Amino acid sequence: MPTIYPLIGEPYEISADEDAQMRETYKAEFEGSRKRRDRELAEAKQAAAYQADLDAIDKMMAEHLSRELRLENAKTRVRAADKETFRAFQLYCERWGFPALPTPPQAVAVFRVEQSEKGAAHLARLARGISVIHLACNFSDPTTDILVRSLLRRARTEKPNSPQEKEQN
Numbered sequence: 001m002p003t004i005y006p007l008i009g010e011p012y013e014i015s016a017d018e019d020a021q022m023r024e025t026y027k028a029e030f031e032g033s034r035k036r037r038d039r040e041l042a043e044a045k046q047a048a049a050y051q052a053d054l055d056a057i058d059k060m061m062a063e064h065l066s067r068e069l070r071l072e073n074a075k076t077r078v079r080a081a082d083k084e085t086f087r088a089f090q091l092y093c094e095r096w097g098f099p100a101l102p103t104p105p106q107a108v109a110v111f112r113v114e115q116s117e118k119g120a121a122h123l124a125r126l127a128r129g130i131s132v133i134h135l136a137c138n139f140s141d142p143t144t145d146i147l148v149r150s151l152l153r154r155a156r157t158e159k160p161n162s163p164q165e166k167e168q169n
Contacts, residue, residue: 001013001014001015001016001019002014002016002019075135077132078132078133078136079132081125081129082128082129082132082133083129083133084129085125085126085128085129085130086100086129086130086132086133089103089108089111089126089129089130092107092111092114093107093111096110101133101134101137101139102134102137102139102140102142103130103134103142104142105142105143105145105147105148106147107142108127108130108142108143108145108148109145109147109148109151111126112126112127112148112151112152112155113151116151116155119155120152120155120156123151123152123155124152127143127148127152130142130143131143131144
């Protein structure tokens, strides 16, 4: 009878039927993985074959969409200030163990809370930098999350502390 050596716990023996069933399960899973990889490879080859035609369509349509393309380019253009902002965010993420790209909205929210004493305009610049880099990398924009948006809205509506309140804190 075969013996199973688990990572945790004591080794145990299984019957020949259980061994055969386990082998069949693993074989079926392997075959399923192989079929899925073959299917994905065929889809990738088909997509590559269409790419020349897709590029030709893009070129033909570009002259008709020039205004929209200019607006989109302006929206996602990465400026030096955006890079600097994102670099500060990356360092923050490294310090706390969050992924910077793509980042979860919660990481952006915590970063903005930490930076909130610098004011709403500063928070808006942070959001723009993080947003632009994510969009330029074709990731979803974490700053559109309700948590992140509500923090900025709150920063805009709250009055700065008076000097007396600052002395008490």
